[in-house]
Structures are given as structure tokens and as C-alpha cells.
Amino acid sequence: MPMDPLVSRARALWQELAAEPGAAFGTPGRPAVLVAPGSALAPPSWVGVVTVGDGALITAPTDRAANSVRSGLTGLTGLTAAALTDPDTVARLLPVADTLGPALLGYLAPDALRPVGRTAAPTTCLSPEHASLRALLAEAGPSDAGESGLADVTSPVFVVRDGTEVLAAAGYEHWTRGTAHLCVLTAPAGRGRGLARQVAHAATAHALAAGLLPQWRARPPASRRVARALGYREVGRQLSVRPV
Template sequence: MAVEDLVRADAVVARLPVVEVLGPAVLAYLPADGFRPVKARVAAVPAGHGGIRALMEAAGPDDVAESGVGDIDSPVFVVRDGADVVAAAGYERWPASTAHMCVLTDPRHRGRGLARQAASAAVSHALAAGLLPQWRARPQASRRVARALGFREWGAQLSVRLDAVE
């Protein structure tokens, strides 16, 4: 296959016994001098916090899966509306000192810059830990948040699950 076809789902599915496709998605990384932090009132909570569970229920399984919020192993940085968590961000530690960023906003509160606020705190935490922030996104809104924080798109990713071959 041509290299450019490796991120085309139709091309991969035509050649391999694929049972599930995720992507393609854009991969973006934050250059050392590129971070544009956002000042906001955020709080750090543990991943199992009840407010995070409520946010995940409000967002639904597809958005939760896309966000990766269920896989966060860093503190979770949240934005609240009263007592309710309406946006959350953190990261999962990946190999090679990579911080895979995860962000989720309640659908009823989107378009207000809350993802950017929560993500800014998570990115700051990752940088302070000496990690390289990585942003994987399919939705344009997520890509806009990443660009606003200074991430630069460097490539694409297509994840597939293959049928078990015996």
C-alpha cells in the first residue's frame, strides 16, 4: 500500500480483515515554545470523581470514547458550572514521555471555551512533568481547541481492529 493510503479507512478495509475502524484522526503536538495557556478557574480532581462520571453520562458513550477521558491517569482538571462538572481534561501517559491529551465537554455547554480552559490546565501539568503533549482529534471543534493552545498538526492516525485469524 502507498503510505498515504494507510490512513484511508476504505483502502485498509479493502486489504485486511478489519472488524472495527477508529479514525482517521489528526495527530498534533505542542512545540516547546508554542504553548498558549488560557487563564481559568479549574480544579484538579481524581479520575474517579463523581462529577466526572456525571459528565461522561451527559456526554454519551460515543463522545466519551472519542475523548479518551475514561483513560486519564493524570489528575483531571475540571471546569464547573455551580456544582456540576461541565468540562474535564487530563492525559494518559504513553511511551516515550508522551502525554496523550483527553478532553470532554458537556454537550449543553459546548462552544463557550470550556474545553480550552480545562485542557490548558492539563497541558500545563504535562509540561511541568517533562512530558510531550499529544492531541489526537477527528472533530473540527477538538482540532480548533488544540490549535488555540498552540498545538501543530503533524500527521494522521488510523486505528483498526483486525478479525482474529487462526
């Protein structure tokens, strides 16, 4: 049976981000484990675990870390992709100092973007360097701002404003393999009004028009709900592990 096109494109992306020639996905019970110090699957010196569809790819910063992962995570009957990216499960199987995630990985097919319907305020466009976006990042606070990734966008930023104040903003960061990594942030005063969906729709449509693959990486349930409402399909998971 042919592979789902979204799964195929997502795997190609993460194989390239592994930064190791010949990177390929294995099965959850026998994941591919690579020594890749330059991997973008996780922060530097961390182990990165990515599952897409029924495949799993793991990168480790050192031979020692890779051997530990192979010893603890390979050859386990019944280990699922969800379990492989579950912090509690991984902590039982490996010596772990800390974890980040898991984050869900969603992707959108070119014809799958769903409409947002009527909106109460127009969507306009700003440059990523606009001062009102810096004000939004400051208002949201370092945790929400960092989670959003909005400070790293390389596309135009689509916003809903109340006067000069930005209530919600979305853009994307250009990743390799023609991928548009979506970044969305809503001000505390603008939440619960559908504004995240409105601006994310505009940013996603812009990415699709440019022939890019929209990617939505989310941990908070609210972010996942917005992605699903727009038509993104969750096909993968990402977990970062800091080895002992």
C-alpha cells in the same frame, strides 16, 4: 537536514508502541510492515497504520495479515501518508472488514503553548475518581465519553464547574516515552463557550511542567480546532483496519 524534534519524539513513541524489536518507519510507498500481535497501534487482532511526518509504520497481528498488507500497500508510486491512512483508499487496496479513524496526531513543543485569554469561570482541579467526573461521563453518553478517553486519565483533572456540575474536564494519561495523552470532554450544556480550550490548556501546561510530551489524538473537527488553537501541530495520522 535534522529531523523535526516533534516528529522524532513522536516516531520514537509509536515505534515503542509497536511492541516489536527493531520497529522503524518506512516511506508511505514502502511502509515498514511488522508482525506484532502485541502492538498498541490498533485494537487486538487489527492492523495498525501510523504515519508521522513522511514516514509510515504498520503492524499486523498475523503473518497472513502482514503478507496481505505488503501485497496491497507496498511499492505503490505516489502513495502519500494521507492516502495510506484514508479508509476508502485502504479499502480499495486491501480486503477490509472494518476501519477505525483516521485520527490526527498532534504534539506540542515546550515553548508553543498559546494562552487562552480571559475566562468567565475559574479552572479547578479534581482527582480522576471524583464522582462529578463520573456524572460528566454519563451525561456525555458512551460515544463522546469513549472518544474523549477521560475515564483513563492518570493525571489530576482540570475542570470548569457550574455549582457542583462539571461543564468541561481535561487531564492526560501517562503513556510510554514520557508522553502525556490528552483527554478532554465537555458536557452538552457547556459546548461552544471555549471551555474545552480552557481546561485543555491547564492540563497541557501541567504536562509540560512535568517534562512530558503532550499528545492530542482527534477525529472530530471541533477537537482538532481546540488543539490547533492551543498550539498543537498535527504531524501524524492513525488508522486501524480489521482484516477480512
